[in-house]
Amino acid sequence: xxxxxxxxxxxxxxxxxxxxxxxxxxxxxxxxxxxxxxxxxxxxxxxxxxxxxxxxxxxxxxxxxxxxxxxxxxxxxxxxxxxxxxxxxxxxxxxxxxxxxxxxxxxxxxxxxxxxxxxxxxxxx
Amino acid sequence: xxxxxxxxxxxxxxxxxxxxxxxxxxxxxxxxxxxxxxxxxxxxxxxxxxxxxxxxxxxxxxxxxxxxxxxxxxxxxxxxxxxxxxxxxxxxxxxxxxxxxxxxxxxxxxxxxxxxxxxxxxxxxxxxxxxxxxxxxxxxxxxxxxxxxxxxxxxxxxxxxxxxxxxxxxxxxxxxxxxxxxxxxxxxxxxxxxxxxxxxxxxxxxxxxxxxxxxxxxxxxxxxxxxxxxxxxxxxxxxxxxxxxxxxxxxxxxxxxxxxxxxxxxxxxxxxxxxxxxxxxxxxxxxxxxxxxxxxxxxxxxxxxxxxxxxxxxxxxxxxxxxxxxxxxxxxxxxxxxxxxxxxxxxxxxxxxxxxxxxxxxxxxx
Numbered sequence: 001x002x003x004x005x006x007x008x009x010x011x012x013x014x015x016x017x018x019x020x021x022x023x024x025x026x027x028x029x030x031x032x033x034x035x036x037x038x039x040x041x042x043x044x045x046x047x048x049x050x051x052x053x054x055x056x057x058x059x060x061x062x063x064x065x066x067x068x069x070x071x072x073x074x075x076x077x078x079x080x081x082x083x084x085x086x087x088x089x090x091x092x093x094x095x096x097x098x099x100x101x102x103x104x105x106x107x108x109x110x111x112x113x114x115x116x117x118x119x120x121x122x123x124x125x
Numbered sequence: 126x127x128x129x130x131x132x133x134x135x136x137x138x139x140x141x142x143x144x145x146x147x148x149x150x151x152x153x154x155x156x157x158x159x160x161x162x163x164x165x166x167x168x169x170x171x172x173x174x175x176x177x178x179x180x181x182x183x184x185x186x187x188x189x190x191x192x193x194x195x196x197x198x199x200x201x202x203x204x205x206x207x208x209x210x211x212x213x214x215x216x217x218x219x220x221x222x223x224x225x226x227x228x229x230x231x232x233x234x235x236x237x238x239x240x241x242x243x244x245x246x247x248x249x250x251x252x253x254x255x256x257x258x259x260x261x262x263x264x265x266x267x268x269x270x271x272x273x274x275x276x277x278x279x280x281x282x283x284x285x286x287x288x289x290x291x292x293x294x295x296x297x298x299x300x301x302x303x304x305x306x307x308x309x310x311x312x313x314x315x316x317x318x319x320x321x322x323x324x325x326x327x328x329x330x331x332x333x334x335x336x337x338x339x340x341x342x343x344x345x346x347x348x349x350x351x352x353x354x355x356x357x358x359x360x361x362x363x364x365x366x367x368x369x370x371x372x373x374x375x376x377x378x379x380x381x382x383x384x385x386x387x388x389x390x391x392x393x394x395x396x397x398x399x400x401x402x403x404x405x406x407x408x409x410x411x412x413x414x415x416x417x418x419x420x421x422x423x424x425x426x427x428x429x430x431x432x433x434x435x436x437x438x439x440x441x442x443x444x445x446x447x448x449x450x451x452x453x454x455x456x457x458x459x460x461x462x463x464x465x466x467x468x469x470x471x472x473x474x475x476x477x478x479x480x481x482x483x484x485x486x487x488x489x490x491x
Contacts, residue, residue, distance in 0.1 A: 037145075038160050040442050041417045043471065059471060061419045063161040063441060064351050068471075 002031040002124055005096045009111060010120035011072040016096065017114060024073045024111075027099045028060065028091060031124035036062045039091045042084045043069075044101060049077045051103055053110050058100070060091065073110050075103040133178035134272045134330030138337055142347055150244035152179040155349040165355050165444045167346035168319050172278035174345045175353055177325065178333060181246035182271045183253060186236040187262035194237050197256050197392055198228055199375060199384040202237065205230040210299045210316060213383045215252065216393025220374035220400060224249050225365050227316065229301060238312075242365045256392065272333030276345060277323030277356075279488065285324045288339050289313065293324070298489045306332035318353065320360025320487040358439050359446065361411075361483030367422065367438045368409055368452055376400040377454070378409040379482060408460040409438065411484060412468065413450045414477035417442055420451040420468045427467050427474060434459050437468065443484060449475075450484050 008016040014032035018025040033039065041061035051057040051071040058069045079102040084090060090098040105111075115123075130153040139146065144155035155176065157164060167173040185194055194202050200213030209230050215223040224245040229238035241249045250266045257264055276285050286293045289304065291313065296302060301314035306328045317323035326336060341347065354364065363369045368378050375384050376397050384397055414420060420440035425433045435455025442449045451468070459466060464479045 037157065038162050041419060043418060043473075056471070061442070063165075063355060063444065064156070066419060066421055 002029065002034050003096075004030070004117050004121050004124065006117045008096070008117065009072070009114040010117065010124075011070065011114055012123060013070040014124070015070060015072050017072045017111070018099070019111060022105055022108070023078065024075070024103045024105050025099045026072060026101050026103060028069070028095060029120070029124060030095045032060075032067070033092050033095045036060055036067055036092075037064065038062055039088045042088045042091065042100065044080050044084070045077050047077055047080055051075060051077060051101075060088075069100065071103070072114055073103055073105050074107055075105040078102050078104045131179075133176055134333055135176040135178060135274075135337055138334065139176065144347075144349060147350075149350055150179055150242065152243060154179065155347075157349040157351045158347045161349070161351040161355060162444050164346060164348040165352040168278045168321055168323075168348060168352065168356055169445055170279065172276060172280040172284055172345050173348035173352075174337070174340050175275040175277065175348050175350075176273075176337070177275045178272040178330070179243035180273050181241040181243060181249065181266065181268040182273075182327065183239040183241060183246075183250060184236070184265045184267055185239060185253070185262055186231075186233070187260075188235055189261040190235045190237055193257060193260040193262045194228060194239070195388060195391060196260070197253060198226075199391060199393070199397075200228070201385040201388050202228055202230065207232045208300050208302065210301060210314060212299075214369065214375050214380070215249065216374065216391070216396070217371060218393055218396060220376065220393045220396030221371040222365070222369040222373060222375065222378075223252050223371070225363065225369050229312070229314070232303060244366065270329070271327050272330040274326045274328075274333050274336055274340070275317055275319075275323060276326065276340060277317045277319045277348075278321050281321075281323045282490070284340065284343050284345055285313070285326070288336065288343060289326075298322070298491065306336075315490060318362060319356040320362070320485055320489075321356075322488060322490045352444075354439070355441055355444055358441060358452070359443055359485035360487050361481075361485070363409075363452075364439065368454075373407075373409065373454065374400060374405070377405045377407055405457055407435070407454050408457045409452055409454050409482070410460050411450060411480045411482040412437075412453050412466055412477045413448055413480045414468055414475045416449060416475045418470045418473070418475055419449055420453075420470060420475075425469045426453045426455050427469050429465075429467065434466070445485055448484075450480070452482060
């Protein structure tokens with residue numbers, strides 16, 4: 001049974017969002033990292049790139065498969081977790097600590113369509 | 126789970142170990158038990174075991190068995206000694222690959238065992254039957270009555286010898302001995318698909334389940350199909366369906382050494398001779414890129430100006446070599462070693478160059 005952090009919002013494609021003012025901090029859920037297995041590479045956008053809700057912004061690679069990352073919000077990438085470049089396994093070890101990107105949201109209203117922890121628990125099975 | 130999926134005799138063992146299961150070649154098979162990396166390293170440095178009971182066993186015998194196998198098989202079985210094994214392919218007349226397989230020359234006279242890929246058992250059996258017309262041979266697809274276990278890695282000889290109570294030090298690579306388990310025939314073969322020394326044991330399903338448990342208790346690491354693919358890939362070995370297909374001949378894939386064009390005839394020979402003399406439009410190459418991004422099957426191989434010249438067939442960030450490498454089928458003009466080529470991975474293009482396909486130095490028993 002995968003862990004779910006009650007304080008976060010979730011997308012149906014298994015990304016989590018932590019809201020800090022106008023900034024969305026984005027990572028992937030424990031369920032997603034378990035499904036992937038050992039993550040060996042994280043493909044991320046550059047600071048300043050724009051991302052669009054529902055469109056892919058990067059990917060996680062395990063030995064066997066790659067899995068695209070879909071942005072839960074639209075906006076501009078203001079930070080990228082550079083630690084993941086050398087230590088992609090941090091996502092396996094601490095999925096809710098290992099954020100991937102921070103996005104300055106262009107439309108905070110998009111958050112309303114994301115799932116609560118309780119609703120996400122229903123699909124992360 | 127798909128109701129159409131078949132299971133092997135070891136299915137219950139996989140579930141009991143909590144393996145991540147997935148459909149492969151029509152069977153519900155274990156992909157990994159712990160992690161692909163751990164299992165991969167167990168085989169490279171210690172010893173691991175694979176359930177390969179899904180593979181097919183087709184027996185050919187009769188006065189014309191040798192002539193018939195030589196007719197459908199690219200390698201030459203005539204000089205084989207009893208107990209010897211040869212790798213090769215069955216081809217369509219146009220040179221496309223029906224399957225790649227092992228041929229065992231039995232100790233009994235006029236008899237061969239053909240070990241074929243699980244996904245191709247029915248297709249191969251029909252192909253063999255169809256082409257046996259006019260040959261005095263008996264053909265038996267006995268796949269359902271055999272289980273198969275591959276024990277692979279540098280420590281495999283020690284543990285297999287101990288568990289089976291046999292001295293295997295004199296058994297050379299690509300040779301086998303007959304044995305008996307529970308009063309039924311068993312075959313112990315020094316073969317594998319990992320680039321390491323290893324054994325493949327064929328026996329009744331009951332015996333295979335017992336052997337699995339014994340090897341597990343002896344500390345042999347259970348390994349899934351995930352690392353089977355990473356291991357064979359690093360060793361430069363093809364997977365039917367990816368590197369050999371009805372569209373990819375052994376000449377295109379660079380496996381001409383398993384095709385004896387000096388034989389009088391075999392199905393597909395004329396096409397291969399033509400490919401050898403006139404050249405082929407596409408060739409299978411290795412490509413290494415200077416990045417941790419992973420070239421996956423289906424990704425385009427492109428020139429600097431964006432022109433696509435090929436496609437990746439298998440690729441990984443290699444566990445043993447810590448490099449991002451792949452097999453790719455590309456326009457033959459770009460095949461020479463050291464050719465600069467790029468691979469498009471999602472929205473980005475990564476520079477690389479062609480390298481030898483045997484990425485990893487294999488450690489077979491001489």
